[in-house]
Amino acid sequence: MIRIDGVSKYYGAFCALDNVSLDVQAGEVLMIVGPSGSGKSTLLRCINHLEVPNAGQIVVDGITVNNNEAHINAVRAEVGMVFQRFELFPHLTVLDNICLAQQKVRKRSRQESEQIAWKLLEKVGIPEQARKFPTQLSGGQQQRVAIARSLAMQPKVMLFDEPTSALDPEMIKEVLDVMLDLAREGMTMVVVSHEMGFARNAAHQVVFMDQGRIIEQGPPNQVFTQPNHERTKLFLSRILH
Amino acid sequence: MAVDHDHLITPKRDFAGRSNLVHLPWWFVIILGIIAFMAFRIMTDPLHQGIFNTILQGLGTTLYVTAVSFIFALIFGLFLGLGRVASNPIIRNLTITYIEFIRGVPMLVLIFTISFAVVPLFAESFGLANNAISLTTRAIIALVLIYGAYIAEIFRAGIESISRGQSEAARSLGMSRAQAMFYVILPQAVRNVMPALGNDLIALLKDTSLVSVLGVREMTQVARLSVSTSFRYEETYFILTLFYLSMTLVLSLILQWLQRRVGARG
Numbered sequence: 001m002i003r004i005d006g007v008s009k010y011y012g013a014f015c016a017l018d019n020v021s022l023d024v025q026a027g028e029v030l031m032i033v034g035p036s037g038s039g040k041s042t043l044l045r046c047i048n049h050l051e052v053p054n055a056g057q058i059v060v061d062g063i064t065v066n067n068n069e070a071h072i073n074a075v076r077a078e079v080g081m082v083f084q085r086f087e088l089f090p091h092l093t094v095l096d097n098i099c100l101a102q103q104k105v106r107k108r109s110r111q112e113s114e115q116i117a118w119k120l121l122e123k124v125g126i127p128e129q130a131r132k133f134p135t136q137l138s139g140g141q142q143q144r145v146a147i148a149r150s151l152a153m154q155p156k157v158m159l160f161d162e163p164t165s166a167l168d169p170e171m172i173k174e175v176l177d178v179m180l181d182l183a184r185e186g187m188t189m190v191v192v193s194h195e196m197g198f199a200r201n202a203a204h205q206v207v208f209m210d211q212g213r214i215i216e217q218g219p220p221n222q223v224f225t226q227p228n229h230e231r232t233k234l235f236l237s238r239i240l241h
Numbered sequence: 242m243a244v245d246h247d248h249l250i251t252p253k254r255d256f257a258g259r260s261n262l263v264h265l266p267w268w269f270v271i272i273l274g275i276i277a278f279m280a281f282r283i284m285t286d287p288l289h290q291g292i293f294n295t296i297l298q299g300l301g302t303t304l305y306v307t308a309v310s311f312i313f314a315l316i317f318g319l320f321l322g323l324g325r326v327a328s329n330p331i332i333r334n335l336t337i338t339y340i341e342f343i344r345g346v347p348m349l350v351l352i353f354t355i356s357f358a359v360v361p362l363f364a365e366s367f368g369l370a371n372n373a374i375s376l377t378t379r380a381i382i383a384l385v386l387i388y389g390a391y392i393a394e395i396f397r398a399g400i401e402s403i404s405r406g407q408s409e410a411a412r413s414l415g416m417s418r419a420q421a422m423f424y425v426i427l428p429q430a431v432r433n434v435m436p437a438l439g440n441d442l443i444a445l446l447k448d449t450s451l452v453s454v455l456g457v458r459e460m461t462q463v464a465r466l467s468v469s470t471s472f473r474y475e476e477t478y479f480i481l482t483l484f485y486l487s488m489t490l491v492l493s494l495i496l497q498w499l500q501r502r503v504g505a506r507g
């Protein structure tokens with residue numbers, strides 16, 4: 001579904017991604033972990049071209065992500081993204097947040113968009129918030145709306161960029177539950193997060209990154225319990241208390 | 242001392258009757274007093290009344306020039322503002338050139354230059370006679386070209402005040418650059434710059450007095466013409482001052498009220 005081939009990204013002299021290659025199969029849940037500054041968010045953002053790689057190639061669902069504006073928009077319509085800070089549109093109601101791109105990008109009618117929006121709000125468990133504005137919602141509710149907004153585009157892949165790290169602890173579970181449901185339904189997901197519980201329950205593959213490189217890769221059990229590299233062990237000992 | 246300081250922060254405390262007086266907007270009361278005093282003289286004294294009625298004849302033109310100029314300056318300024326943040330370097334640099342050019346020249350000079358140099362040049366190239374464009378129209382063109390540049394900077398600031406995450410979220414939903422701008426960024430930016438646009442409307446109202454130099458019969462020009470035969474400098478210019486003061490005051494009250502309504506909406 002996603003093929004990342006020899007991707008490098010530099011910010012000036014700083015190397016954020018160093019010749020990274022990675023494959024994600026359809027229906028697979030891939031988790032990327034690593035210390036901050038290791039390039040995991042940059043890699044995620046390269047997949048839908050929010051960051052432009054300096055070298056290498058990324059193919060999503062048969063479409064090569066390059067500088068062609070039409071290609072980029074085509075890829076982005078197939079790839080949903082959930083941000084750390086939700087990024088709901090504050091001037092629109094929850095319902096309008098979910099309908100906007102459906103109408104403007106997918107060219108659906110208002111009626112059809114709303115039907116899909118209501119269905120997704122049921123799915124993420126907050127249909128009663130539909131008429132409110134994002135600022136009236138809790139962080140956990142906002143993130144669930146953001147997930148619904150992405151799902152409304154019927155993406156083939158969902159990218160999650162630290163979806164729970166801006167949340168209060170008691171709201172993390174409600175977001176993870178929605179993500180778990182998605183994983184069970186067979187959504188292809190790439191998740192940057194340190195939620196080890198989610199990794200154990202849902203991830204098929206875990207990638208450990210450091211200094212722009214993939215250090216270790218494998219099923220969660222293997223990476224978490226028998227890591228091969230010192231760097232991985234050190235990192236895990238710091239985050240698993 | 243500590244008690245006094247406390248009053249300033251919490252004026253509504255029971256024993257703080259004195260602090261309610263402190264918190265009255267005295268400047269507003271004083272200005273209202275001045276206006277009331279002048280209004281009284283206008284109503285009781287035939288000379289003042291005559292001058293008032295004369296200047297009143299220019300009010301319509303002042304309001305007309307202000308309103309028309311502001312509407313077109315908003316549209317022009319929005320386009321310039323979008324050009325200012327365009328990703329295309331040619332468009333961006335041409336826009337910046339224009340804005341910096343306008344902002345670097347005094348408004349009075351620009352009014353002369355645009356009315357008597359730029360407009361005739363364009364009129365000629367379109368085959369129009371030099372006098373086919375009225376002075377009022379020239380004044381409006383000048384104010385639109387000048388205020389467009391100022392308003393462009395307001396829009397630019399508003400657009401840049403919206404976090405990058407918003408446009409990333411819009412783009413990652415598959416929206417084009419233009420769609421993200423028009424459906425996500427601009428609506429938020431416009432709401433943020435409403436107070437600044439209101440300030441420019443008031444400034445524009447005051448600056449319409451400058452187009453009197455073109456002979457446009459707005460309030461200032463009418464007052465100048467009247468003075469040139471009556472020699473009643475004191476009465477005429479005080480009443481003219483009063484006109485502008487009351488208008489800007491009313492306008493700023495209306496804008497504050499609008500601001501509260503829009504602000505309350507979300």
